[in-house]
Amino acid sequence: MQLTSHQFKARSREKLADANLQGALKKLQGNFVKGRADRVAELENFPAIRDAAAAIRARTLDHLDLYLEEFERNATARGAVVHWAETTADVNRIVCELAAKYDVKKVVKSKSMVSEECALNDALEAAGVQVVETDLGEYILQLAKEAPSHIVAPVVHKSKDQVSDLFAEKHNLPRKTGIPELCKEAREQLRPHFASADMGISGANFIIAETGSTLIVTNEGNGRMCTTLPRVHVAITGIEKVVPTLEDIATLMRLLPRHGTGQTITNYISVTTGAKRQDDTDGPEHFHIILLDGGRTKLLGGEMQDMLRCIRCGACMNHCPVYQSVGGHAYGWVYPGPMGSILTPTYVGLENALDLPNASTLCNQCGVVCPVKIPLPDLMRKLREKQFAQGLKPRTETWGLALWRWTAQRPRIYAMLTQIAARVLAVMGSSDKLIHNLPFGGGWTQGRDLPAPQGKTFRELYKSARLSETQKLG
Amino acid sequence: MSSRENILGRIRASLHRVDGDGATARVHAHIGAHGMSARPSVVGDLTAGFREKALALSTSIDEVVNIQSVPAAVAAYLSANALPMNAVCWQALGVLDWASHGVTMAARPARESDKVGVTEVFCAIAETGTLMTLSGAHTPPVTSLLPETHIAVLRVSQIVPSMEEAWQRLRETPDYPPRAVNFISGPSRTADIEQTLTFGAHGPYRVHVILVNS
Structure with a gap:
């Protein structure tokens, strides 16, 4: 994705004046903030579960090389092919090579923020492959040629009326005004693509060392389609997403949906291990897993390592007074909010995102709600210190x-x-x-x-x- | 040097990994222990717990005395909801007497045009009201995914307290691990447009559980 983080201040001014966006952001607070609080209250021993989740992530990072090797060994033994990508460009090259190898004309994608890091769609289209985003939010953005503004609710900045106009124009059908009708229209437009696609691309919320599996968490069911129907499945994820065991998944699944969308559990949790078995009637014939570094190893072993515990729930941005005011696009890269204010400068360079570590009141709401206890304000403060030490502060x-x-x-x-x-x-x-x-x-x-x-x-x-x-x- | 060696090399350097420090053995032992972390206690009757949570997820539930009563319950559900009486099911359910209840049943994987899919489940989780299904030659995942209505046959003995018990049961299966494990918690949904909850995004609009008591 093109980086525009240096325009944070100018973009923020624009966003503050955008009445549509301000209305949408208010709703986000009501639903996701209250939803999280209600769902967390269901767990009588929430602090102990949160401690356990943070410990699982921290432990894995301390032995990351070994868990990745174990994951690779088990995934390979079950028929998956594991690729290692040092950069986002490597991811694009590997996917394009696979598309050529398997004679892929059409790709259906389920939501993947790592693929946004890579700008994978552009690379595939340049290689002559048709790409169809199938998550409703991502599909709307693809039609509108826009970037996601939230990692969980990518199209939170758009109103229903804007979607109505967009669908009427792009689908060439009578304009629908009800949300169920709009969803049905998208379903009918996208269904034929699942059956005709040659390759499905997904992310992975977690990868499991014990079994060599990838796991995705979805509500719509498009993730299941993308990983079941096409003859090739490619899962792309960051190297930090590995967890040791299935029991660890049980713990993390108590927290991710609650903090992400205020749900006790998401509709679908899909765990895929290897390619289609000999007697199976469905499932992909080929399963490839791409593990991306993309700047992650730079955070290991140093004062920023805790950031790699992140499970991408989005709670930090939902609770952030700055995100609540300016929305996700102002941050200018894939990841907005407090987690983005740390990931963007560390992945793409401190000098390219000077405003982001400062786009925080350090009120610590993000730190309080983080399900894996990342000390987000402390990390932003450390980035500010680095900016000062490197002479990157304005004169x-x-x-x-x-x-x-x-x-x-x-x-x-x-x-x-x-x-x-x-x-x-x-x-x-x-x-x-x-x-x-x-x-x-x-x-x-x-x-x-x-x-x-x-x-x-x-x-x-x-x-x-x-x-x-x-x-x-x- | 390959990308793999470069990435692993950077990780080892950052973590100050020393060969022969026993870390590999410790990691293997940690995985093998399948240790459980803190979790909420699931108290009371598992069936009642499952029922309450599943209903909260907009799954509907019917209860029958034995497996032979399933076709009548399916027929009643379909006609009550004005749904087509044609359906597809997993192989094991094909032996039931569907015809005398007016249901035209085909024991094959679902296709795009099928409106109703009937499956069994591997187990169900009381803590969240979730169904767990495994892929296999006779248990195709498409049947719970492509049709607009998914009907799941669940035996009371298959309800476990939490996901931890579900994983333990899974490890005891002969084909462990299957290609796909799908946890299903109610009908497919989206809230992408104005955060307004809407059912039937890509998967089923309806999930109906028939709970078999024996």
Whole structure:
């Protein structure tokens, strides 16, 4: 996916003014935030389950090489072919080679954020292969030629009316206005593609070392279609998605749907192991699994390793006041919200996403709701420190801080300057004693007012209080 | 060096992996132990628990005394919902007497044009109201997926408390692991447009469970 994270501020301004988007984002808070809280309350020992889930992910990462080798051994023994991709370009090359090898004309895809990292659809289309996204949200985006704005609800930014217009135009059918009718129309458009596609491409929410299986979690059933009907199935996922055992899946499945969509469980959990067996009447003849590094190994063994525990539920963005205000597109890459503010700079370069680690109030809502206990605000703070250390902060900010440091170390000058500043600001206050437009701080006062200083400064009060204290003692 | 060696090499370097430190043996032992983590307690009657959770997922439930009563229950469900009386089923169910209840049944995998698919299940999970099915020569996954209506025959003895027990049962099957394990929790759904829940996205619009008591 094309990276536009450097436009975060400009895009945010646009999104804040987009009434359609603001309405959609409000709904997201109601459904996903309340849904998560309700579903978590069903688990009487939720903290213990959450601890266990975090421990499973952390343990696996500490032995990642060994669990991946075990996964590869078991997957291969059951007839799957495992490929290793160092970069997103490698993923595209491998998929295109497979498409050529199996004479693939049409691909049906179930939702995969890793394939978004790779911009896989563009690569396949350039190779002359037709690609059909089959998740309803992703299908709408493919028709509209847009990128997802949420990792779980990709089309959250679009209204029903926009979908009605889009379907009427692209399907050349009478315009439908009801949501069930729109869903039915998409179902009827997509059904023939499942049967006629040569290859199904899916992601994998997890891969299981014990059995060599890939697992996908879906609600619509398109994931089952893509992994059952075409004669070739390709699953693409990140190397960090491995878990040791089936029991670990049971634990993680108690948390992923609850945190993702506010469901106790998703409609379908599909675990696929190897290709079609000799006597099977359905299932793919060929099963390929592509494991992508794509920057993930850079996070291992360092202070950012915890981020690799992420199970892509989206709870951090649903609960983030910044995401709730600007939506996913402002973040400018595949992953938005707090997890994206860490993944984007670490995968595509700190210098390419300067605003993202700063697009947070560090309120820690994301850290509180993360089902695998990733300390997201701490990681964003570490990225900010890195930006400073590498000289990537804007000059006004570094100079401003240097100036403040210089004065803070000189109490007399500091006292004098703050006294002057307080007086000036007091004069600047309008009749309501508020400053509506702060010089050099216009951005800050754009959305709120600064109360003008009133009465004595802290230093003056402190001085007079100490004076009366000494008098009393005397 | 291959991509595989490069990636694994980077991981080993980052994790400071030392050969011969026994980590491989520990990983194998960890997998082999199949250890369970903290989980909620599933208390009370499993059948009642399954029923409550399945209904909450918009699965409908009927109850019959034995397997011979299934065709009558299927016929009653189809006619009550004005659904076609033609259906396909998994092989083992083909031996039941469908014809005398007015159901035209074909024991073959579902095709695109089939409207009703009848399957058995491997087991069911009380904690979530979920059905678990396994792929196989006589248990094709398409039958629970392509038709607009999926009817599942579930024996009371097949209900287990949680997914952990379901995995344990799976490990005891002769063809373990099957190509596909499908957990099914109600009719196919989507909420992609304005987060409005809609049934029948790509899979069945209706999931109906016939609970066999003996």
